[in-house]
Amino acid sequence: MHLIFIRHGDPDYANDSVSEKGSREISLLAERAASWKVNECFVSPMGRAQKTAAAVLEKLHVPSETLPWLREFNYDLKDLKTGKRRIAWDWMPREYFAEKKYADVSSWWSTKTMRTGNIRSHYKTVCDGIDSILESYDYSRFADNMPVYNCFPHLTDEQAKNDTHLLASQQELDGTNLLFVCHLGVMFAIISHLTGISPVQLWQGFFVAPSSVTVLGAEERVPGEVVFRVQQLGDVRHLAENGESVSASGFFGNCLTL
Numbered sequence: 001m002h003l004i005f006i007r008h009g010d011p012d013y014a015n016d017s018v019s020e021k022g023s024r025e026i027s028l029l030a031e032r033a034a035s036w037k038v039n040e041c042f043v044s045p046m047g048r049a050q051k052t053a054a055a056v057l058e059k060l061h062v063p064s065e066t067l068p069w070l071r072e073f074n075y076d077l078k079d080l081k082t083g084k085r086r087i088a089w090d091w092m093p094r095e096y097f098a099e100k101k102y103a104d105v106s107s108w109w110s111t112k113t114m115r116t117g118n119i120r121s122h123y124k125t126v127c128d129g130i131d132s133i134l135e136s137y138d139y140s141r142f143a144d145n146m147p148v149y150n151c152f153p154h155l156t157d158e159q160a161k162n163d164t165h166l167l168a169s170q171q172e173l174d175g176t177n178l179l180f181v182c183h184l185g186v187m188f189a190i191i192s193h194l195t196g197i198s199p200v201q202l203w204q205g206f207f208v209a210p211s212s213v214t215v216l217g218a219e220e221r222v223p224g225e226v227v228f229r230v231q232q233l234g235d236v237r238h239l240a241e242n243g244e245s246v247s248a249s250g251f252f253g254n255c256l257t258l
Helices: 020-033 047-060 091-099 119-136 184-195 199-205
Strands: 002-007 041-042 064-066 140-143 146-150 175-183 215-220 225-235
Touching: 002 184, 002 225, 020 047, 041 047, 047 064, 047 091, 047 175, 119 140, 119 184, 146 184, 175 184, 184 199, 184 215, 184 225
Parallel strands: 002 175, 041 064, 041 175
Antiparallel strands: 002 215, 140 146, 146 225, 215 225
């Protein structure tokens, strides 16, 4: 199984849509996606994601569903230093690194600031949402504090003895590919849940550009037990190969296009 995440095209936040540049980006993205084998698509209800998904689905022709919890994770909280409302990431560097709980997957939500916005509850809604989708495909989470998913075995005990990552080509155990068209914040919340990493570390330490593609693959080394691992993060080859610059929207600086 693979989970494919698309961040919406370059945003026009004022109108909850994509900008003129974003329209070019999603057009190039749609051409890239035309050959993908996808079982189902799940979309954020926000306009910029809906427009991005529409361009991609015009090429893919697969079932799609809009899910409220895939909206941007921009639930606000109170900044105790300034008294103003703000989102749960983009902290100034010294503030972020000084709060050790942010790096703890079991307590990141328990800081005084995080608790002013009920962030834990919003995060749980996202976690429950992705787990519900995976369960519909026979992947059930082992425990809240352990990102291992039980499934019907796709390999035998004998096959599992050949436990190696050194092969250039591996057997496809489950060809299911699920597509998510959403936002940076909620995507990192999902990835944190699937990999056992604090979401604040992802929100604060990683960036994916608009229209980028991120892929998580399922590893089944023990028959009937799966973990998810990032294979591609923020890939924008469809832009680079067509001379379209990478948008820096969401990053405090310039983006290098290679």
